[in-house]
Amino acid sequence: MSKKFWTILSSAGLLVALTAIPVLAADDDAEPKYATKDIMKKAMKGPLLKKVASGDASEEEKKTLHDMMVALAKNTPKKGEQESWDKLTGALVKASEAAVKDDPKAGEMLKKAANCKACHTPHK
Template identity: 40%
Template sequence: MKSTLFILALAAFSGISVTSAQAGDIETVMKEAMKGNTSLHSKVATGKGTPEDAKKLLAYFKTLPSDSPPEGDSASWKEKTSKLIDAAQGVVDGKPGATKVLQEAGNCKACHSVHKGK
């Protein structure tokens, strides 16, 4: 019981949703990390996010390759999700120009035109 409470408190303190991190489904990632101009992705890609935001975004992206998209082939999905992960890792690592790479990798239309279901 104590360890469960500790884990929940730690998750709450770090800002990471236990449910979201475990769910790892595409819809959750899109809703919680990518949707809108004030999204986690938008904040991090424009340099307005905190280091914790970048780590949280990376954690979301790392769940994507294990999922299957509604449409498109798995090779394309793996390629696009790998680019997102690499770009977010670059921001976490503080690489120069990483936010621009993240903006390009997070292009919604490039992925949705191939993989989003109708």
């Protein structure tokens, strides 16, 4: 086969591979399940976080809080450094995961991680 044939074939293969990358990288969970505004309203200002931290929440409520904290970590902050956002939201994810696993320290972890001023000062 000629060199031209292989060049065209490899170029076509490369084109197919490059156009398939976004499709392969697309994940159903790529987009956060909850918007930051909704999380603030339902979990942080609402009763959900306090209920989970106090130990009075059902398994479903613990799971919902954890899902919200995971989504919050995936969201982009309005301002501030991504590294700071990742650290602060990571603590919330870890604390909510502890609650789902019925860790006795989960309530204290949630109270410490849900420090409004610590997050709002650099990111709101």
